[in-house]
Amino acid sequence: MAPNNELLVNQAIVKTSAAPPPPAETPKPADPAPAPGPVQGLINVKSNCGPSGASQDVTQYSGPNGGIDWLNCGLNDGGWNPPYIRVEDVITMDLGEAIKDPNSAFKACSEYIPIFQKYAGEFGVPAIMVASFAMQESGCNPHTVGGAGEQGLMQLTWDKCGQAPGGNCQDVDYNIRTGTKYFSDTLNANGGDLLKTIAGYNGWSIKMTFDQATAAGWGPCCRCQNNLDYLHQFLNGWCQNINAYSHNPPLGKYFNLNKCGPPGGPN
DSSP: OOOOHHHHHHHHHHHHHHSOOOOOOOOOOOOOOOOOOOBTTBOOOOOTTOOOOOOSSOOSSOOTTOOHHHHTTTTTTTSOOOOOOOGGGSOOOOHHHHTTSTTOTTGGGGGGHHHHHHHHHHHTSOHHHHHHHHHHHHTTOTTOBOTTOOBTTTTBOGGGOTTOGGGOTTOHHHHHHHHHHHHHHHHHHTTTOHHHHHHHHTTOOTTOOHHHHHGGGGSSOGGGSOOTTHHHHHHHTGGGTOOTTTSSSOSOSOOTTGGGOSTTSOO
């Protein structure tokens, strides 16, 4: 018996129409919001300290990493309570590129650049920050002795000198390695809080007041004061390949160490 084509077609239509609909696609989760970070060469961090005051150009009071009053938030109002900033939030130059500039702020460090880069890589911190500590603390002079006996390029306190070769805490390789490890270890212990870590290298502490920071200026160890321009000079000076001391005008507003004479000199 010949097939009834009309019946077959109708059955096909019924079967097709009875097929279950394909399962709905599960919607893709939304991409997470990007973490705050540098935007157009300026720091971009929300905090309880108000606008950062960051500026493209480095000025006496500001730069790409914020204004001095923002970095020193709370210093004159109940005690220092800085914004939370991570390494990846800040604007810095690459040390290898910075030293190529004939007018580099790191000229005094030029023979030590490979050592800074070596230990910065080993301990996972930016090399320019390690070199910035050396410039800020000693002018990259390995024979510098601080007002409280701090030693060498990185101004190591004596408690960090126990393993120095031959007891020489000014040994350049040991001094840089120890200072870099201390910076890295402290940064990790502080949960990545960069301002707390950088300022801690100069003896700052949370809730530090102006009077506490400058009290030593009236005693026998004038340079035992905390440098209240430290963060601005470090982040908007050295980290931008700008000499924080010879810049015109000098970077800062407090200059509370000026009365103490040059680093390593008489108090």
